[in-house]
Amino acid sequence: MTTIQGPAIFLAQFLGDQAPFDTLENICKWAKSLGYKGVQIPTWNSNYFDVQKAAESKTYADEIKGMVEGLGLQITELSSHLHGQLVAVNPAYDKLFDGFAPEQYHNNPKARTEWAVQQLKYAAKASQNLGLNAHATFSGALLWHTVYPWPQRPAGLVDTGFKELADRWLPILNAFDESGVDLCYEIHPGEDLHDGVTYEMFLEKVNNHPRACLLYDPSHFVLQCLDYLSYIDHYHERIKMFHVKDAEFNPSGKQGVYGGYQNWVDRAGRFRSLGDGQVDFKSIFSKLTAYDFKGWAVLEWECALKHPEDGAREGAQFIQDHIIRVTEKAFDDFASAGADEAFNKAILGIK
Secondary structure, eight states, X not given: OOOOEEEEEEOGGGOOSSTTSSSHHHHHHHHHHTTOOEEEEESSOTTTOXXXXXXXXXXXXXXXXXXXXXXXXXXXXXXXXXXXXXXXBOGGGHHHHGGGSOGGGTTOHHHHHHHHHHHHXXXXXXXXXXXXOEEEEOOOBSSGGGSSOSSOOOTTHHHHHXXXXXXXXXXHHHHHHHHTOEEEEEOOTTSSOOSHHHHHHHHHHTTTOTTEXXXXXXXXXXXXXXXXXXXXXXXXXXXXXXXXXXXXXXXOSSOOTTGGGOOGGGSSEEEEOTTSSOOOHHHXXXXXXXXXOOSEEEEOOOOSSSOHHHHHHHHHHHXXXXXXXXXXXXXXXXXXXXXXXXXXXXXXXXX
């Protein structure tokens, strides 16, 4: 077994124009002051981190890595969630998702997708140059608007959708394989990969690609009423990343999973700061440790109520308190009578 690494923090929700959130160096100093040991860096804001430059210049990658490590932190992984989203966009969402790409790609879905694919390939090489072994992303979605089948889905629609999704991702997965990096899909509502069944459908279409791995985030399973502990039993061999994020689901006579078009504060299911929701993190950390998870426990802060700086401060200690330092011996070793083959045969009455 391996002691899970951490605590670490995903920086995406904290980036801003004011210090200490205005530069990578400043935000790393802030994270270190809270007790974090690692940072997960998003790749879509070049003011903090230039993913193309990190892919094309080992010198730049070494400078970024050296700066972060000089502050007493490690880079845990890079994240390209927004780029992954743009690999597959149903036309119904074109206008909404144009904001994830530079303006020159707006109103041009084909060019936007090509740009996003290239960004992911940069992320693969940048991860390699930084010495990382895992990367976070979204799958995108062609089928999400049909998730509730009314009107009924035409025969073959789902198979066609997943075949197209796989065709778009296979070259990217191969690029990550060439760079020696696992590509970890965050299983998330709004994505075509939103639960275990859809992940397995995708995995089949990409021929069980060894780099098609998982980012485990239990908060998204609470909101789907999915057994997030059993999920670990099913997929632990593919889980290479871990977002520590809390959530709660409180259905009523008026509202359930779909949320009634309400804002986050008024939804039956909502994300919460660590310790304020319903996720059983003691059991999660125990399962991941027992399955020898070798990655980082990374705070992803999202809460409809609490101030982010309070959530970040509390989250560092919360994660630290849940990391299990693994034992190097069995608890009952003191009672061992020793053993050898002859002794074992004598106990069993074997001559």
